[in-house]
Amino acid sequence: MAGGYRVACDRISDGELKPGSQTARLVILAAGSLGSTELLLRCRDEHAGLPNVSQRLGHRWSSNGDFLTPAIYAFRAVEPTRGPTITSAINLLDGTVDGQEIFIEDGGFPDLAKGAMERLAGRPGATEQETALIEGVRWLVRLRLFDSIMPWFAQGRDASDGVLSLRDKKLFLDWDVETSEPTIEAILRTHQKLAMATGGAAIVPPAWAWSQDLITPHPLGGAAMGTSASDGVVDFRGEVFGYRNLFVSDGSIVPKAIGLNPSKTIAALAEHVAARIIAEGR
Numbered sequence: 001m002a003g004g005y006r007v008a009c010d011r012i013s014d015g016e017l018k019p020g021s022q023t024a025r026l027v028i029l030a031a032g033s034l035g036s037t038e039l040l041l042r043c044r045d046e047h048a049g050l051p052n053v054s055q056r057l058g059h060r061w062s063s064n065g066d067f068l069t070p071a072i073y074a075f076r077a078v079e080p081t082r083g084p085t086i087t088s089a090i091n092l093l094d095g096t097v098d099g100q101e102i103f104i105e106d107g108g109f110p111d112l113a114k115g116a117m118e119r120l121a122g123r124p125g126a127t128e129q130e131t132a133l134i135e136g137v138r139w140l141v142r143l144r145l146f147d148s149i150m151p152w153f154a155q156g157r158d159a160s161d162g163v164l165s166l167r168d169k170k171l172f173l174d175w176d177v178e179t180s181e182p183t184i185e186a187i188l189r190t191h192q193k194l195a196m197a198t199g200g201a202a203i204v205p206p207a208w209a210w211s212q213d214l215i216t217p218h219p220l221g222g223a224a225m226g227t228s229a230s231d232g233v234v235d236f237r238g239e240v241f242g243y244r245n246l247f248v249s250d251g252s253i254v255p256k257a258i259g260l261n262p263s264k265t266i267a268a269l270a271e272h273v274a275a276r277i278i279a280e281g282r
């Protein structure tokens with residue numbers, strides 16, 4: 001199609017996935033920080049369909065400083081299984097804690113997670129490990145141990161210097177802990193202080209203590225918004241530099257950690273991208 005794009009995709013037909021393709025004058029990619037970055041990397045480096053996408057593709061990736069510290073309350077039932085997961089926050093994004101910009105939240109164990117685990121355990125073909133995990137969780141629930149564990153949550157403005165690339169045809173994250181360590185340690189110290197002040201004892205998560213591994217539900221960046229292809233992948237409209245009418249609209253265009261739960265920022269960016277497309281009559 002002249003001036004447009006052909007998108008290879010699977011189509012659902014008679015309950016089966018069949019390879020297909022779709023042509024379009026305008027394409028909006030919205031597969032998330034990892035998904036959109038991976039698709040663009042494959043289009044640029046594997047299939048050469050978009051060979052001129054910025055060399056900054058994959059850069060400025062962040063885990064948004066996400067961190068969880070469990071704390072045990074031996075003499076107090078904190079009941080994190082009741083109510084919504086996050087109900088309050090302490091905004092320390094002004095750098096009060098050792099110059100690090102962090103945002104502390106109360107956590108919880110949502111009923112939804114319990115239901116999902118029950119379904120996982122009950123589904124045909126559940127692995128032994130899955131079943132053992134669920135049994136372990138059921139045992140903790142029966143002993144009411146969850147009532148005494150408070151998961152402290154946090155986000156922070158980390159270094160946002162992770163780099164996603166393709167290695168052996170798989171998405172690979174290059175992330176150096178050193179530059180983000182001060183942010184994570186500031187969060188951990190604050191969690192420890194808050195737990196102690198409220199009658200709890202914080203446990204440093206083993207994954208962090210032993211190997212400085214992190215888990216994030218808030219991946220950001222990879223196809224960052226910038227002023228030109230030398231510092232970003234998309235412009236202020238979300239349009240890929242060098243590719244008219246190819247837009248990215250998801251967490252991959254957020255150019256650095258925002259240190260907050262990001263879904264509303266991502267939604268606001270999506271509205272902004274849509275408004276520009278309409279306003280410019282694309």
Ligand SMILES: Cc1cc2nc3c(=O)[nH]c(=O)nc-3n(C[C@H](O)[C@H](O)[C@H](O)COP(=O)(O)OP(=O)(O)OC[C@H]3O[C@@H](n4cnc5c(N)ncnc54)[C@H](O)[C@@H]3O)c2cc1C
Nearest residue numbers: 030031032033035217218249250251252261262263264266
């Ligand atoms: C457990 C959990 C709890 C969370 N709680 C909160 C919260 O309380 N508040 C908050 O602000 N944020 C929360 N978040 C984060 C929030 O959900 C994400 O930041 C947000 O959804 C990211 O939006 P997105 O559009 O970038 O990507 P997504 O919402 O991940 O959307 C990307 C979509 O693209 C699809 N996709 C990926 N690859 C492909 C492909 N190759 N082809 C086709 N489709 C593809 C995915 O299946 C997905 O549907 C939470 C996340 C998790 C995991």
